[in-house]
Amino acid sequence: MKSSVIVFPGSNCDRDIAVALEKLQFKNSMVWHKETELPKSDLIVVPGGFSYGDYLRSGAIAAKSNILSEVINAGKKGSLILGICNGFQILIECKLLKGALLRNSGLKFISRNIFVKVQSTTNSFFNKYSKNEVLKLNIAHNEGNYFTDKKHLEELENNQLIPIKYCDEKGNINLKNNPNGSINNIAGIFNKDKNILGMMPHPERMVDKILSGEDGLPLFMSLMN
Amino acid sequence: MSITKGQIESHGLKLDEYNKIKDLLGRDTNLLELGIFSAMWNEHCSYKSSKIHLKKLPTKNNIVIQGPGENAGVIDIGDDDAIVFKIESHNHPSFIEPYQGAATGVGGILRDVFTMGARPIALMNSIHFGSPNHKKTQHLLSGVVSGIGGYGNSVGIPTVGGETKFNSTYNENILVNAMAIGHVNKNKIFYSKAKGINKPVVYVGSKTGRDGIHGATMASAEFDENSDQKKPTVQVGDPFTEKLLLEACLELMKDNSIISIQDMGAAGLTSSSIEMASKGKLGIELNLDKIPCRENNMSPYEMMLSESQERMLIILDDKKEKEAKKIFDKWDLDFVVIGKTTDTNRLILNFQNKKVADIPISALADEAPLYERKWLKPKITKNKIESKDFKKIKTKEALLKILSSPDHSNKDWITDQYDQVVMCDTVQKSGGDSAVIRIHNKNKAIAVSVDSSANYCKADPKSGGKQIVCENWRNLISVGAKPLAITNCLNFGSPEKPKIMGEFVECVNGIKEACEFLNFPVVSGNVSFYNETNSKSIFPTPVIGGVGVIDNLNKILSMKTKKVGNLILIIGKTFGHLFQSAFLRENFAINDGPPPEINLTNEKNNGLAVLKLIKEKLILSAHDVSSGGILVALAEMSMTSKLGLKIFEPKRVPSSNEYFFAEDQGRYLLEIDKNNLKKIEAILKKNNIFFDIVAEVQNDIFEIEKSFSIKVNDLYNNNNQWYHKFNAIN
Amino acid sequence: MKFSVTVTLKKDVLDPQGKVVSQTLRNMGIDNLNQVRQGKFFEIDLKEQDQSKAESQVKQMCEKLLVNQIIEDFKINKI
Amino acid sequence: MKFSVTVTLKKDVLDPQGKVVSQTLRNMGIDNLNQVRQGKFFEIDLKEQDQSKAESQVKQMCEKLLVNQIIEDFKINKI
């Protein structure tokens, strides 16, 4: 399996995701944002961080870069694309995913381990999990408060386009366990064809027992199927 | 135009200091030169009041690669790996504008570390605020915390720990000390000493604006009601540019094109260029027309004294200019040759085809005044308070009072604003005795802890100085690390007051004694004087940042208890010393009396014995006993694991409060498997270590035999409220 | 030629910042507050003499970068 | 009664956001750009008939919460 990680000025989880991918034997290449061509890859990752300092709107400036038009083309052709945290924000800004990521409802940067519940496994990213499984993942963001209009929200809910929702340790999905005010506790969404995933939690931070767990590993294993 | 008395004073120079300048130059200065002298000769850059005392500190041993005198200290942790670290204060700017002050403090210390070729791997901080009841405290706390997070998160360096304390002594003068830790191959370290003549001097990073002009002078002047007028000197940080600068510098450092490199910190272009020349015993000539400026019509004075952030000065191999520029272009950063090294030993500045300053480097650096300030030996209170009353308060009540106090409350409200795990090497986050960071791709780690105890230091500066080094040492050992070296940030009032100077001298003496005894050298540091407002100075607050090494990841320990039925041992004797304790402060508002005594021999023996047990894999969890005594330490272990403890009645001490809350030093709590008790006893006895069994791990309930019991969850709830309530939007 | 651009969230888009600011102001004792909405402000300085040309340029900047039209509206003013 | 408040950075204060935005616009081909500075915008709606009273209330909000006067300036307008 071949993967590409797109690097922007200000990306800072690019090394972390590369380590995770390589641990699972992906042949990974780092692609600088000024490039105009993508190497042939089975998976494209837009990593977390603060591309362009999160200035203007997080993800907005990165969405204008050279390489992004290639990513958009690949996405439209059905390539697998994973946007994590800032990567999710970038995918939203370049309209590969619909909706908006607003300031966290508490107006503070939040970084901690949270729980998400797997809503659907019939896709390329979560097929190694079981439905309703509760995962411990880490979040670290200022703008993870997902918002979209009613119609789109219904579309997301009805077509299993929300793979993970914030919950508590036992899997209860409620307002109390919503860290950022995200509508319907959404932690990640797919596009219609489920080849593009944007998620706020960082699966790459959970692939090592000695750190805080391995709940992110199956996501990368799913992608190898 | 000659310099007036008013100009001299407004530059923070004394008249006799200006006369010395005149003698050195053989003439009056112009205003630009006066500005340059004032920046170099002020306390912050020249260490004129502290230098003779700092010289006493031990700074060398077989693991020290670079001690004080460079941008940061460097130690050897084996296999070509070296750790670069330093702590620095940003107190005054943070009081004026907490977000930007704290943010730029983090930015500055990161540059000190990556200037040396190291990739920063962790950030720590020590922050002190006034009383929670003071009107400014909440605003300052939330601003400082989001500033620290805002900068570190964006650059992508995990903030893994620190300490937060409250005391009315900081009401009008908070402390914000930031520490950065980096990793470098020990054969690829970069230094600031210039070498070679006619080498290009290159300016890289952000453009120069009018920010922070005279920041260094501000840091060396005490506050008064007019401080508000100093506002425009606030610097705004740009963590995005810092990240680019970090990556660009590390990329350039892969080959050998850099001769020397120095960040532009306090006093900006002035101190960086002079320091490089002075260390290399060279001259430097700059063309100020070349300086990349953010605003139009900036004067040479403004350019030389600006403290715009995210800038560096590099002396480059003359053949490597093109390649180097390419790298900075890639990262969209300015890269401009602004001058060259010379053999004149002078600083020469040209602007619009005129020479605007010409000063011998030695006059600025070596001839800076050095003072042996008058100091008074601090009086140590020996008075003992009537101790009958201490028995009156119920142990449980006292415990909950301490656990729910600002200083002892759970700090999640703070640490949730810091990305603690970016870079994916944080093995242990904040909340434990030390943070633990894995060396990337290796089976080893470093431990880091930051500590201070201003109350102890106020009561007895010398013993307080010793204590804080010991506590730091203990914190490193408690996670399984071998302590290696420290950095320190000495926050004090005005050195011109003999009483304050006395506190400083004695604290340094204490630090020296402990560091020498423990073979725990000082490799870098910072002194922050003039922490006073309207002549009221803060408590003496030395902050120690220590680093240790763990040579195998499976030896890392935490304070989290592991299994029901296991025993908790205490190492070290409990005498019942309650003066200066959290128990007296939180329950009786008593702040008198001497701090606990430090016995360096016991400290060392106990620590080494604990390390030995850890090495033999006989310890399952560990926690040092510090503020709050045994009972608070046990409660912390319980809350971390959510397992309860059955604590045994004390046998030897007069009252149970004295036993449970005493802050006697050199003690550790260790969780062990019952089956190993014999083996452990044998080792401890052989090494003459005092120990006792204090508790047994059980489910849910935290209790003292025949005294009280409480659910661990209730302990946690008491411990976890204060910050949320204090910072609730109200 | 200088322009100001104000960018505001569309009416039916949640405004977490405005919400918290309103709440805080109310807690500070301002009890006749209906609501606060927070947006962005830009000051754009162009080397351009022709006003209509400049204006259309600013509009383009808004549409292409400064504004996320899915959630935001904008207004341009010459200053 | 509605007011708009624009908050801008003081003149010599670094504006990292504006800097990146300007750079991006230039890269997008706008070559007659002098500079962009970014600020904040608030729309404040008060239940208050007396304009001068309302205005002084808004001013107070700015000074106490909305504006960091150490680095920012502000302007109030009735809308």
Ligand SMILES: Nc1ncnc2c1ncn2[C@@H]1O[C@H](COP(=O)(O)OP(=O)(O)O)[C@@H](O)[C@H]1O
């Ligand atoms: N308390 C201290 N103990 C040991 N070294 C110190 C102390 N204070 C300052 N130093 C050393 O003095 C040198 C100058 O410090 P400083 O002016 O803070 O450096 P910079 O200008 O790079 O921030 C540094 O090498 C620093 O490590």
Ligand SMILES: [Mg+2]
């Ligand atoms: Mg430095």
